[in-house]
Amino acid sequence: MTKIFLGIATAALMTAALGAQEPAQKPAPAAAAAPAGNIETGKKLWVSVGCWQCHGYEGQGGAAGPRLSARNLPFAGFSAYVRRPTNQMPPYTEKVVPNADLAHIFAYLQSRPAPPQTVPALLK
């Protein structure tokens, strides 16, 4: 009796869980969950705050930091890392970069195209 009840309860839970997952299965671009940001404002902040120094002017990455453009990072993960980086990157508190500014910076990075796959000069 208990087994049957558990079976029914499990099935009901699974149905509920699967139902709840339905909307999340649609491929949502990272920008969808991000607060609205202005690309031009973000570009200015990217320079004035100094993110470019390690990640490049276009967020293309370099010796001091990884590429951030065309990465499709979710905003939640992006902002969490900026606030509490786990490795070499310095942390940026809300005092230094308010959440609204972070949204602008994110918008700027989202707008940057993916870098070319090869260095054109090497193709000649």
Ligand code: HEC
């Ligand atoms: C002093 C160099 C430096 C500066 C300045 C810097 N970063 Fe970074 N950042 C890094 C490095 C290095 C990493 C790779 C992980 C690590 O070592 O912390 C990183 C990683 C990241 C990541 C995580 C990427 C991933 O793959 O998950 C994000 C997001 C990020 N940086 C955003 C920013 C933003 C936004 C700014 C400006 C507010 C900034 N960074 C300024 C060096 C820097």
